[in-house]
Amino acid sequence: MALGRRSRRTDPAKAVTDAATDVGRAVKKPLTGKQAKRMIGVGTAVAPLLAPYALAAAGAARGAWDARRAARLGVATDQLGAYAGPGGALHARLSRVAEALTELESSETHASDAATAFITDTRPRLADLAVAVRAAEQMPTARRRTAYRAIGHELDRVEIDLLTHLGVATA
Known part of the structure; x- marks a missing residue:
């Protein structure tokens, strides 16, 4: 006589739908106050480290954009303001x-x-x-x-x- 344990084997198709349901539930969960505080804390710790790199990337992107516009207009990059x-x-x-x-x-x-x-x-x-x-x-x-x-x-x-x-x- 078994002690009341059941086998954990399930149908594979049912396992896939259960996993999809779990994923759907995870996405639908609202953001809690604790999670928001944790994200803000991580952001305040990481932002000062990434800010110089972000500014350098933005400057490089702006320089490339200005060079492209200047080449399209046929003028020097420093003259773009006159032809805006x-x-x-x-x-x-x-x-x-x-x-x-x-x-x-x-x-x-x-x-x-x-x-x-x-x-x-x-x-x-x-x-x-x-x-x-x-x-x-x-x-x-x-x-x-x-x-x-x-x-x-x-x-x-x-x-x-x-x-x-x-x-x-x-x-």
Whole structure:
């Protein structure tokens, strides 16, 4: 005669569902005050140790992000502040075209009457486009996008003319 012990063998499928139920119960348990105090204590002990590493990682990530943005705009990283905002990319393009006009003007190989006339006609146009970009920054989003698209097309034409004066064939 057995002393009232039963065998602990169970059905494997039932064991899996019991384990899943136990996991579900563990997830649904609310956070107790003791657990919260323990987590706060661990956090206050570990935070000062990890803070310098976190700050260094954040600085490195920000530097990489700024370098990527500067490369996309075609400017130096220290000039990013000048080209911030919704019209930053257009301002960067305008400044690069203005620099190219200055180089064309000082170049002896491309100095001709046509190039001088082009530079004289284009500089006021670039100033007008810069004013248009600044004005478009205050517009509602849909109108701003339309204005930026029109300014971009005008800049495309100026850049093509500039490349023609520099002797670069455009297709």
